[in-house]
Amino acid sequence: MKIGGAYQLPLGRDRAYSLLQDPAILAGCIPGCDGLVRTADHEYDMKMKLALASISGLFEGKVRITEQKEPRSFRLGVEGKGKIGFMKGEGLLQLADKDGGTEVSYEGDVHVGGTIAAVGQRLLDTTAKMMIKRFFDKLAEIAGQ
Amino acid sequence: MIAQNFEYSSPTSLDEALRIVAGGNAKILAGGMSLIPLMKLRLAAPEHLVDLRQIPDLQGISEERGSIRIGAMTTHFQVESSALLRASCPLLAEAAAHIGDVQVRNMGTLGGSLAHADPAADYPASLFALEARVRLISASSDRTIALGDFLVDTFTTAAEAGEMIREVIVPVEEAGTGVSYQKLLQPASGFAIVGVAARIRKAGGKISMARVGVTGLGPMPYRAMTVENLLVGTAGSPEDIKKAASVAAAGVEANSDIHASAAYRARMAAVYAGRAIQAAVSRAA
Secondary structure (H helix, E strand, O other), rough: OOEEEEEEEEHHHHHHHHHHHOHHHHHHOOOEEEEEEEEOOEEEEEEEEEEOOOOOEEEEEEEEEEEEEEEEEEEEEEEEEOOOEEEEEEEEEEEEEEEEEEEEEEEEEEEEEEEHHHHHHHHHHHHHHHHHHHHHHHHHHHOOO | OOOOOOOEEOOOOOHHHHHHHHOEEEEOOOOOOHHHHHOOOOOOOOOEEOOOOHHHHOOOEEEEEOOEEEEOOOEEHHHOOOOHHHHOEEEEEEEHHHOOOHHHHHHEEEHHHHOOOOOOOHHHHHHHHOEEEEEEEEEOOOOEEEHHHHHHEEOEOOOOOOOOEEEEEEEEEOOOEEOOOOOOEOOOOOEEEEEEEEEEEEEEEEEEEEEEEEHHHHHEEEOOHHHHHHOOOOOOOOHHHHHHOOOOOOOOOOOOOOOHHHHHHHHHHHHHHHHHHHHHHHOOO
């Protein structure tokens, strides 16, 4: 499934870029994330508790940041596996100055499999969009503090 | 396909149910047409289920001073077949008749469907067109909020921990109002790819009131006010309707899935808005 979109952050570009590289910030923004544990440079183990509608499940996986071109763009990879299925997503995030803040645009691919994909096909797109929106809403909130 | 073990309570009074829900661990069972399949697939594994089926306070449909109150545990079939609703709020009865299949309509409930907040559920299109309100109660609170404030996001409502829907409040339809719900359904699940509800009143040969609700298109159902504004004051000719319906999807980021692309969904929202408005206009006296 292709995903893409843009989000406006009320932050300068350098600040937005550094926040997006910070594991503590990422952990706070990824919905349900329990924390990131560094395993290598720009590579982290992740535990995530998904709770959506009546569905709930634990995912364990990795977050990886590559192709950093500070402060313009980087690639973010997230993958997780749990009893209810697995997900793997990768996307290019680009940062641009816009309206006194920073516009973060993203474009990528998400694969979801297992039980959750078999029965949730109808809702994967909506759900993915909502989680991404929550991520950026949270980032804007943290940045504003 | 067997659910994980769970505790089960079936309280017979509202107070008892609210006490259990206030504990925080219990998940409400309000028909189970979404929850039970998820539990059987082990996508959901609540520790404790509170079945609200035996609580008289959550049942029934009654009229009071221009409003109709529908208990949260009223089944879709009861909504569909209620003589009161058919006479005084036919749009909701019509919408209920579109839900799922006979088994789902016999078990599933209005409150359960709303609390689940599926972005493609049938009710919200009509409930937005009706400007419905939702009454939420907990052991220590009782508040009534607009549907638009209740639905927050995909599968997300404004209900807080310990709260449950007590009833849904819709207006008694004024005589002469034309209503219709038109739906493009996804045949396997019965959910709306898009569904549009319309309410139209006319005065002096012109549309004096228009309400349009849309479900299935985006992350959550909504009231299409731009469509409404374009209708009011026109004669409701096919051209007027087509023009207004064409903006039904304006500003909404449409969903895309294996059943319908975003572009197709947006296009169908316009088509089905046109059909719903046309039918409502022709029924308005």
